[in-house]
Amino acid sequence: MGQEMNKERVVVAMSGGVDSSLTAALLLDQGYDVVGITMRLSDENRDIAPDGRSCCSLSSVDDARHVADVLGVPHYVMDFTKSFEHAVIDYFFDEYLRGRTPNPCIACNRYIKFEGLLKKARELGASYIATGHYACIDRSEEDVYRLRKGLDLEKDQSYVLYHLNQKTLPHVLFPLGGFSKSETRRMAETYHLPVAHKAESQEICFVPRDDYKAYLLEKRPECARPGEIVDRTGNVLGMHEGVAFYTIGQRRGLGIAAPQPLYVTALDAVKNQVVVGGADEVHAREFIASDLTWTMWNGLDQERSVQAKIRYGKREAAARIIPCGPESIRVCFAEPQRAVTPGQSVVFYERDVVLGGGIIDEVID
Incomplete structure (x- = not known):
């Protein structure tokens, strides 16, 4: 007993x-x-x-x-x-x-x-x-808990766990x-x-x-507000059914006849416009991220080189993260990344250790 x-x-x-x-x-x-x-x-x-x-x-x-x-x-x-x-x-x-x-x-x-x-x-x-979840937690020689990638990198789910920190990690098992x-x-x-x-x-x-579109229509019918599809200079190319129904990088379903493929490059809810452009315009190198959380620190106090991941299932890429205020950072990739999407999470790694992450706020042109 x-x-x-x-x-x-x-x-x-x-x-x-x-x-x-x-x-x-x-x-x-x-x-x-x-x-x-x-x-x-x-x-x-x-x-x-x-x-x-x-x-x-x-x-x-x-x-x-x-x-x-x-x-x-x-x-x-x-x-x-x-x-x-x-x-x-x-x-x-x-x-x-x-x-x-x-x-x-x-x-x-x-x-x-x-x-x-x-x-x-x-x-x-x-x-x-x-x-x-397929992720790992260990403890460093300095008595710091670390969130790490799962052994099976194809199944690794550390990206969705970046919010864990020194208060929560000691009480979590994977x-x-x-x-x-x-x-x-x-x-x-x-x-x-x-x-x-x-x-x-x-x-x-x-x-x-x-079916998220049908769900939006049922629960928030005000999202079905038609507006203009424009290029980056403001030329009207067509009409959309509602900004909420489009995503960055989308190609199909635009209903626009053009000599070259067009992709959604930005969504402007204030102007109720969907902005489109060519394949090169759907890539970005820099953005601002906020709503930050860190697994091992209280905050970022200096520029740091990391590997950054902008969506689940995508590989990390080399980047620099630079503090630009108490609640936001600037993320600068070494190479342009496709379809950087406001609202999605960016997660930072050092080898297989998760450093933290935040929400993509504003893409810098």
């Missing part, structure tokens, strides 16, 4: 997928007192995803509960719908209406899955929270960081987990049928 009392408690965010299920199984094997929590985030997509590919679907809750039963650990469903609506869904709409492209998965990780869940975990007497996806599938079979071969979840869990 004494040994049981000495176990450290960990709350595992169980979405009903193979990664979070294996996370719970591994931690249980390592001697932790595991408590599974499924976060109820939104009702938008709960009954439209019968295959369970949405983490908000009813079948995913049932899958998580089933896995917890197999492992013999307690499982709870907790309601985070109000905080999710404010921090993720409202933000999602607001950014599109501002002519920016949001990243709801990063907002969810930052404010719900870590900040919100960590608070709940402490109420349950847990020392840690754990998720199935058991899958040292494995590949194929290895986790095999291990899930070994543990006889009923979700071992379940398909990956969709990217935006709360958008029905993954």
Whole structure:
């Protein structure tokens, strides 16, 4: 009995997928007192995803509960719908209406899955929270916690975790960081987990049928405000259906006949204009980023050479980051980058260590 009392408690965010299920199984094997929590985030997509590919679907809750039963650990469903609506869904709409492209998965990780869940975990007497993200955490000789890329670089998810810092990193576990996806599938079979071969979840869990345009039209009909499509000198080339329906770098669906391919290069919500240009105009070398967070520091106090990544799935590229105020920095790439998109996150690395990141605010022409 004494040994049981000495176990450290960990709350595992169980979405009903193979990664979070294996996370719970591994931690249980390592001697932790595991408590599974499924976060109820939104009702938008709960009954439209019968295959369970949405983490908000009813079948995913049932899958998580089933896995917890197999492992013999307690499982709870907790309601985070109000905080999710404010921090993720409202933000999602607001950014599109501002002519920016949001990243709801990063907002969810930052404010719900870590900040919100960590608070709940402490109420349950847990020392840690754990998720199935493919990333690693270690501790330097200087006693500094570091967020690092996952071993499988194709699956690495450190980009969406750049908000973690010295207050949160000591209380977070990523058991899958040292494995590949194929290895986790095999291990899930070994543990006889009923979700071992379940398909990956969709990217935006709360958008029905993954159709963000239809969702915007339903929830924010004011976004369907037609306007002009112009070139960078202001010549009108056509008409658009609403700035929110376009993204930087987009080529198809512009409805413009031109001698050369045209791409969306900027979105101006104030003027209600979509700006287009040639292939060379969709590249940029510099931009301003704000809403900064740093994994190991309180702030950036001098210019620094880094590797920077401007979207999930894109490789990092050499850049310099330069403080230009207490809450913003200038990011200067060595080579022009395609489709630098306001609203998206930029994340900074030094080799495989995440230094921090921020939100792209303004592209410098």
